[in-house]
Amino acid sequence: KQEVTQIPAALSVPEGENLVLNCSFTDSAIYNLQWFRQDPGKGLTSLLLIQSSQREQTSGRLNASLDKSSGRSTLYIAASQPGDSATYLCAVPGTGRRALTFGSGTRLQVQP
Amino acid sequence: AAGVIQSPRHLIKEKRETATLKCYPIPRHDTVYWYQQGPGQDPQFLISFYEKMQSDKGSIPDRFSAQQFSDYHSELNMSSLELGDSALYFCASSRRDNEKLFFGSGTQLSVL
Numbered sequence: 001k002q003e004v005t006q007i008p009a010a011l012s013v014p015e016g017e018n019l020v021l022n023c024s025f026t027d028s029a030i031y032n033l034q035w036f037r038q039d040p041g042k043g044l045t046s047l048l049l050i051q052s053s054q055r056e057q058t059s060g061r062l063n064a065s066l067d068k069s070s071g072r073s074t075l076y077i078a079a080s081q082p083g084d085s086a087t088y089l090c091a092v093p094g095t096g097r098r099a100l101t102f103g104s105g106t107r108l109q110v111q112p
Numbered sequence: 113a114a115g116v117i118q119s120p121r122h123l124i125k126e127k128r129e130t131a132t133l134k135c136y137p138i139p140r141h142d143t144v145y146w147y148q149q150g151p152g153q154d155p156q157f158l159i160s161f162y163e164k165m166q167s168d169k170g171s172i173p174d175r176f177s178a179q180q181f182s183d184y185h186s187e188l189n190m191s192s193l194e195l196g197d198s199a200l201y202f203c204a205s206s207r208r209d210n211e212k213l214f215f216g217s218g219t220q221l222s223v224l
Contacts, residue, residue, distance in 0.1 A: 032211055043116075043202060044155070044215040051211075089154060093211075099145065099168045100213065102154040 002027045002094040006103035013080055014111050021075040021106045023090035028071045030092045034100065035064050035075050038087045047088075048075070080110045114138055116216035118203050124222045125193050133188040133219045137205030143167070144186040145213065146178055147202040155202060161186060162208065190221075198223045 003026045013019055023033070032051050036044040048057045048064040050073070056065040063076040073090055087105040094101030117136040125131050137144050143162045147155040148171075157170035161180035172178070175193075180186045190197060200220050204213040 034213070036215075041200070041220070043217040044204075046212055046214065049212050094157065094170075099157040099160055099170055100155075101157070104154045 002030075002092060002101045004090060004092060004101050004103035006088075006090060006106050008106055009104065010107040010109075012109040012111065015080060015082060017080050017110075018076070018078050019080055019108075021077070021088050021090075021108070023073040023075070023103055025071045025073075025092050025101075028068050030068065032093065033064075033066055033073050034091050035062075035073075036089045036091065036102075038089060038105070040087075044089065077108075080108075082110045082112045084108060085110050116203055116205050116214055118201075118216035118219050120219060121217065122220045122222075124224065126224050127193060127195065129193050129223075131190045131193060131221060133190070133201055133203075133221070135186045135188070135203030135205075135216060137184055137186070137203075138214055141205035141207050141214070142184065143206045143208060144180055144184070145204040145206075146172075146186070146188050147204065147215075149200045149202060149218075150196075151199070153199075158188070193223045195223050197221060 007022045034049045035047045050057045050066040061078040089105040091100040091102045145160040146158040149155040158172040160168045164180045178188045200218045202218045204215045
């Protein structure tokens with residue numbers, strides 16, 4: 001059974017810092033990995049999707065990398081802003097190719 | 113751009129009552145997923161449908177059932193509600209040829 005772990009569980013940084021969120025998964029036979037953002041009480045917004053054949057994906061100040069063999073992914077956020085404050089979740093297909101298994105998330109607080 | 117629409121946004125029920133949650137996927141999306149997110153928990157996959165047929169099944173209780181209709185909208189029916197069913201219920205949709213999932217804002221169910 002696929003298990004997804006995210007470290008750290010919570011992170012508080014001053015505005016402007018570059019930061020790295022970590023995600024690890026136990027079964028490396030994944031088709032892709034997605035990073036989501038969730039604001040309190042709100043839905044999930046897809047940030048980046050990395051296919052298993054890719055090493056990384058970039059969108060603006062976000063960069064996600066994937067190392068399938070070691071079962072790890074990182075989300076790099078450059079020049080963090082208070083608006084980046086949210087919970088960031090990574091997810092990989094678990095049961096069936098599409099149903100996602102989520103990590104517990106990293107709760108990020110960027111201080112102005 | 114059109115997003116995944118869920119209704120109602122909030123729902124309050126008492127124990128042993130029934131509830132029906134609705135989901136309207138993004139136009140031309142053929143796959144719908146249901147997730148349950150308890151307080152402080154990561155989203156857990158319940159069930160999914162592709163072209164109106166159940167495609168994957170996760171940790172959905174026997175008291176719950178779901179279906180996808182001819183217009184691709186989906187309904188999650190929940191009976192004999194328990195206090196532990198209180199959670200945020202998300203619907204997501206995707207196209208079969210694109211693995212990116214788009215989530216709705218969720219239905220917050222409170223069972224009293």
